[in-house]
Amino acid sequence: MNDADVSKQIQQMVRFIRQEAEEKANEISVSAEEEFNIEKLQLVEAEKKKIRQEYERKEKQVEVRRKIEYSMQLNASRIKVLQAQDDVVNSMKDAAAKELLNVSHDHHVYRKLLKELIVQSLLRLKEPAVLLRCRKEDLNHVEHVVHSAKEEYADKAKVHAPEIVVDSIYLPAAPSHHNAHGPFCSGGIVLASRDGKIVFENSLDARLDVVFRKKLPEIRKQLFGQVAV
Structure with missing residues (x-):
């Protein structure tokens, strides 16, 4: 095999190695892209879950505060009604007490x-x-x-x-x-x-x-x- 044949064979080997390297690099790139997309999707879903949980937590807090406020207003109304009723009853008792003064x-x-x-x-x-x-x-x-x-x-x-x-x-x-x-x-x-x-x-x-x-x-x-x- 002369020098020309050796040179030609070397060039073929170089092209083959380069092609293999390019294919491997492309495969690595595709795999990395897929892993990146999967990880990105997982991160996005995790953040979405955190946001949903935070929203649900705040929604529950708002609902609890609303119930507490309603209960306080209801109790205040009950107290006012009971106080008004007590005032009426006490005024009746006061009127009866005044009538007692006439008994003697x-x-x-x-x-x-x-x-x-x-x-x-x-x-x-x-x-x-x-x-x-x-x-x-x-x-x-x-x-x-x-x-x-x-x-x-x-x-x-x-x-x-x-x-x-x-x-x-x-x-x-x-x-x-x-x-x-x-x-x-x-x-x-x-x-x-x-x-x-x-x-x-x-x-x-x-x-x-x-x-x-x-x-x-x-x-x-x-x-x-x-x-x-």
């Missing part, structure tokens, strides 16, 4: 009431000796009925007539413009055992409180009905 104006009727209150209190206490407290302005009325009251109690309870001592300390007077915010009593009596361990408050104001507590559900139903708040 009719002496005949009031003395009869005082006697009934004393008898009722004696029946509750069932003590042989008691201490009776009343308003200073009611002292004359009480002294007028106390004997007949204890005799009536003795007859009803089938016991000896008890000893009733009228206390020298009096219940507060009726409310007035001069003492609008101090303690007051609209009438009635308070009875206690002589040792003071048992006390039965039978003043008109105490009876009004008892009636209102007992009748409050009925009062609310009549005033407001079955109001859902």
Whole structure:
């Protein structure tokens, strides 16, 4: 083989190597492009997922805040309704308390009431000796009925007539413009055992409180009905 043949064969080998290299380079380039596209797609999808998750998180936060705000507004409305209802009920009780002041104006009727209150209190206490407290302005009325009251109690309870001592300390007077915010009593009596361990408050104001507590559900139903708040 002469020099020309050797040179020709070398050139063929070079072309073949170059072609192989180009094909391999092209294959590497295509493979790299594919890997790049796959990785890019994965990154894009991952970012999309993060964005969706962030959006869902913020959407849930907004929904929670909306529910909290709605609940707060609903509770505020309920409180306003209940407060308005309480104001109405309390105004009724205040009106009733003012009417109590008129009870003692009719002496005949009031003395009869005082006697009934004393008898009722004696029946509750069932003590042989008691201490009776009343308003200073009611002292004359009480002294007028106390004997007949204890005799009536003795007859009803089938016991000896008890000893009733009228206390020298009096219940507060009726409310007035001069003492609008101090303690007051609209009438009635308070009875206690002589040792003071048992006390039965039978003043008109105490009876009004008892009636209102007992009748409050009925009062609310009549005033407001079955109001859902």
